[in-house]
Amino acid sequence: MTLRRHFLKGVLGLSVAAAMGSAAYAQDVAKIGLILPMTGPFASTGKQIDAAVKLFLAQNGNTFGGKKIEIILKDDTGNADTTRRLAQELVVNDRVAFLAGFGLTPLALAAAQVATQAKVPEIVMAAATATITEASPYIVRTSFTLPQASEPMADWALKNNIKKVFTVVTDYGPGIDAENSFANKFKAGGGTVESVRVPLRNPDFAPFLQRAAEAKPDALFVFVPSGIGAQFMKQFVERGLDKAGVKLIGPGDVVDDDILAGIGDVAIGAITTHHYSAAHDSAANKAFVAAFKAANGGMRPNFMGVGGYDGMRVITEALKKTNGNTDGDALIAAMKGMSFESPRGPIQIDADTRDIVQNIYVRKTEKKDGELYNIEFTIIPMVKDPVKAAKK
Amino acid sequence: MLTILFDGIAYGMVLFVLACGLSVTMGLMNFVNLAHGAFAMLGGYITVILMQRLGVPFLLTLPLAFIGVALVGVVLERVLYRPMYGKNHLDQVMFTIGIVFMAVAGADYLMGSSQQIIKLPAWLQGRFNIGGVGIGKYRLFVLVVCGILAFSLQWGFTKTRFGSRLRASVDDARVARGLGIPVNRLFALTFALGSGLAGLGGALGIELMGLDPSFPLKFMIYFLVVVTVGGTSTITGPFFAAMLLGVADVAGKYFVPEIGAFIIYVLMVILLIVRPDGLFARGRA
């Protein structure tokens, strides 16, 4: 078996090297296969990450550890089968040293097997279901996990006199993750929870919000994929829930920086827990936001953008540490335990789980200088993904 | 409870305005126009652009959305659709799916992929209570506008000369043509009217259904359900079908959210099994 595989590799290696023209060229270049949804309903994720990756290279040059970085951008349209094929082609035909991007959980999972088989690090820059990093020992995440962002919300709600919460989440992996982690923690702290799940392709929130209104909760916990957040917020206010004294809480996806201006004033007062706000008060972030806006016609970076930016940082730092060695195991070893100051604050790659450890901020949506921002007011330092932490 | 009924009716009303044009085109020319949703989307984007970029007040954008889409409808009908009438259903389906794809990608290119958001005038925001029933002002507005439209359509369809010619053509285009009714012109007019109504529905629906480039695909099934269930030979058929769909959809999601997404599909398949010609079809000898 191994013999056959070696033989195959040899044959293939030869033909690939021949196809590239010269082996020396290949040695100086480290290719990154960036797979993102550039079209379809999740295109905004792709645009943010693509912009952030370009910004990173523009700021830091493109040579690290003696290797010139080359980005190969592929559009998977948010379709998992395509992601898998693209990943496979990038590994086999382009001989990429890294796979990166991955806008949604199923997309990240689809490529996991390829990463394992080919021993190529897979840098997840966006997808946020807790289990992703367990799918392959070559997955490293620079975004966040939904339980990581949702659990602190339960603590905050309990401390702030919220006894009864109604949760509305979108009925798919991340939504269920968010609901479970919040509800479990909140119930354990003595609160009561009622839940409803909204189908992914749902045009009208009215019936769900009506249920929420009749339950008369202290707060409404919401997770919907960023993008349809605006619709939700408007109907929340239209139904008069804000005036009835129901607080809107949840992980920060619903008040995504990218669409916050479009949501408008109805977002004011929402309390969310998340790992990044464009209003994060640090020199690193101010520089990042300014450069990002300048390079992208005023588009504000969101948590997807910062995930892509930090992902590039992780990749390039690892290359530096290995002195340009692109062996998958060496790179993963270099990434484990890595820590640095990101625009979002200090972050670390957990040496055990390869998942990200970071501050979670409690924020309130407010108007600042005529623009809406999520203003951070409490920090919960260095939160690990609670799902994986509980397993140990 | 009544609030849910009210929400459902308002939702159904928008569906009716969106879909009634499709039902007439299908009935009149036996033409399967899957691209109907693209016209609706265009209406929505006209409203968005007028409001966001030019600051036109919301109410004024509604007739503009109607007229704009109707004009586009006339042009497209003349240039693209007319050669398709003689072809089989399959060709028509492929052709209109092609148009949908172009519309989706085009809207993405021009307007971006994100959900469009409009700011309603203050007097349409919020809600009030009548005897414990919460009523959203905007939904009431939609209900009134669409109700008036439905009534005038029904009146136009049954009482005017235009309407009787139209009905004659729907029943048998060949005989109607033989009697000297200008079926082609009639159809062009109807097509424009239907597209315009779709555009208006798209504009009204931004608040209720959202608006993004995938709109024509997302709502295609809803339109088709309205038309297949309601039949294609009356105004009342699609109207009641739309009401039924709207109320069933909203109520279903309210009472049994676990299976909320299934309801319209199951409803459609069952109705088609029981009444393959549509729920309100007139018997045709």
Add this chain to the structure above:
Amino acid sequence: MSTLEDRVRASLLASRRWHGAEIAFWLLALAVFWLFPRNLLLLNEIAILALFALSLDLILGFAGIVSLGHAAFLGLGAYAAGLLAKHGIGDPLVGLAFAMIVSGLAGLLASPLIVKGNDLTRLMVTLGVALILHEIANSWGSLTGGADGLQGIAINPVLGLFSFDLFGKTAYLYSLSVLFVLFLVARRMMNSPFGLSLRAIRDNSLRAAASGVPPSQRLALIYTIAASYAGAAGALIAQTSQFVSLDVLDFHRSADVMLVLIIGGPGYLYGGMIGAIVFKFLQDTISAFTPQYWMFWIGLFLVLFVLRGRTLIHGGVKLIMSRLPARVRGKRS
């Protein structure tokens, strides 16, 4: 001088015989394995899409049943094969057979809805059934993995010898073999009296019924067969990518396959394959150019195609097809 009966028989038999072009087609399909070693993954997808389109051709091209929801059977087959492999039975051929049976049964169950009713009802019912299945797969997360997709599929080597590799070598040859075998069966079937009776029903079901062909039974049968073919294509997706996502049930799959068949032309079995090659090639080149807006170009292509191009392309194909057998016939007589 031959009687009319003889001539009819001769022309029916002639269509059974293998043309040179057909043999060349399949040899070429095998040859690309060595010609394009870098594109085996894409080739594998083409082979699977071709099988899926072949399945649609059976009902659309030969029996005249329009469908906007053929992905229902593709998805069912994919999940059937995937689940079987996930729960310990990883042999690909067993999985393939299982998927075909499951999808075939579903086709049989759905056939009463399809057999009666006109084009419009069929479009709606097929669309509705596909959407319902999509929702079920989405909601029943404990079985299907929901939106995250079905994980942890382990497929044994084909025949215990050839394991699936990263380069897609085994995948392509496996898919191509399955496609070829199923094509042979379909070819035999469509040239049999059964196939002829289907075409009679397609052209005029009333007349077919009058001349002793029971339309509903025949339609139900071909629908079941086509469903199991689609199930086989689904199984190939699940096995060669060792992953199943909700996408296999998505509307765009149904629309794409229809497009593929229309491009290639329905009703002569090769349409789906030619269409699959053209479609995937277009998709790959266009999306390499403009990853963002390839949908626009494919839409434009469709519109122009239906308006004008079809006569051009199909005219060409038909010309070649009609020349070839003519020459063969000419030699014999």
